[in-house]
Amino acid sequence: MSGDVRAYSVVICVYTEERWSDILAAVDSSRGQSLAPLETLVVVDHDEALRARLAAVFAAAEGVRVLTNAGPRGLSSGRNTGVAAARGEIVAFLDDDAVAEPDWLRHFDAAYDDERVIAVGGRTLPVWASGRRPAWFPEEFDWVVGATYRGLPEGRVRVRNVLGGNASFRRTAFDAAGGFATGIGRDGGRRPLGCEETELCIRLARAVPGAAILIDDRSVIHHKVPPARERFAYFRARAYAEGLSKALVARSVGAAKGLESERRYVTRALPAGVARGLCDAARGRPGGVGRAAAILVGVLTTACGYAVGLARSRGGTAAFSHGPAGPRERAAAVPGGGAGAA
Template structure:
């Protein structure tokens, strides 16, 4: 192994889970972590206020207690608090996050580990590929909006590059990042509500950049996971709901960190990537290629619904109706959470 590899830190993997409907997905996610070419120090399954699932997973991994630990979310319902529970309990110098309905390629953690040989690197994200339940991408669904289904999208830079923020379902952070900036904000992102909010990782990364101006955040498209997209999320109704919710979330982020930084990447995306996508869609329509007009229309609709959500969210923020809090994450990897096991 190279000297750089020898300096790479141990990595704990956190997978937040909430429903037994994803049982097979959860097992596949854990199996993909256990099959890594560079082994994880541990896998932490954090269960979001679901006692039957907590018990079932505790039984499932009872014989793997040193490798797979099953914990209850120690905070309020939601993804942010679940992640914070995992961070506090993790023993690794780096904490990686994997969605509960995704599987990681064999070198996923190895790619992350390579980057952390540089002590300036505080976060590393990877590429998330969609696995469509119907077997193929809907013809109308633009690649520029794959973030709607939790995946990497057209417009992200290729290779290993410096970025403003990583994407939460396929990301890792050095523990020192949480010591400097605190944990994921609660009151933003998924919280068990039916509205698919997000942006908690964006807010954290911007906050980290302010707390540690020397921090380097990277995106490495060789760190690949495959994320399942259920049929319900292949429909335009979900597309519209998710883009509107993204606008609401972006308003919260802008309130926290300021619009200049909170919308820096989004302005470039809207000014450059999306017009090119509309042009491609219209060209395909003129050439009678399937879905061209639909893709162009979806991009326009996505921009308008996201803008509508942002305006509504901004009004709510000014009225003080949309608040969130940033918890400190304990420096020591010991936290009072319920741990499932035998008996």
């Protein structure tokens, strides 16, 4: 780290009291960082009972603020609310059912010594409710449960986009590109949509030529996988929703960039995964055939979702809002004006 000390705002978006203990653990892991954040912002998604309960718990906690999502229901609006209120030079995002390792922010920070770096993501490890990965569940599809998947590059490397539950951005990134698109991603509905961070990173790369987006796999969080998400039914539902989400991303930023990384993943990582599963089956290892079959089903289901998403969007008009677009909007959201680097 350089001599300059960068201030971090950690944003944790929450929406249900069912995750109460998880939320407390996430906040504790933020406050326990070896590089202490300036603040931890807990953004509640239109649940007054949860907001009041959290506000009472953290009333005397230094550096913790409980906020209400200022936009429409959904994760993107919650994140945009956190960005608008944040006072740190760097805004980091942590899932409400995840725990960050103590050096999570410190590893992020090392990358920001390079002024070209505008966003840094980390590695997310799944914590299975059953205590172990289901034998049929391929590592290539760990994105289904919000974790880092086989096929992503290792180390500290440049990528197209970070994964939203374990990511950080310079505040200037939102000045340049706006916030998370509220027409993409989870909005409280039943279908597990996503990809809002992908769309933002593509817009960001266009808005700031020469900017670098990195993943550093030393910045580790541990993300809980509840029993329902260990089931094949959820695997299929999430894969289908991912296809729908990719269609929205392609509509917003174009298919060339919207599917750039996915083409490499489908043509390289997934065939290797199928071959690995079949080899395991030939050697008598459990789950090999199941993993190979799950990859094939996952690809076909995602492709189906993408086709349906494209068909739905034909002839329609874009309905994306990109949240806070610059310091003027932030100043209106934060009493006393916006703070942080411009």
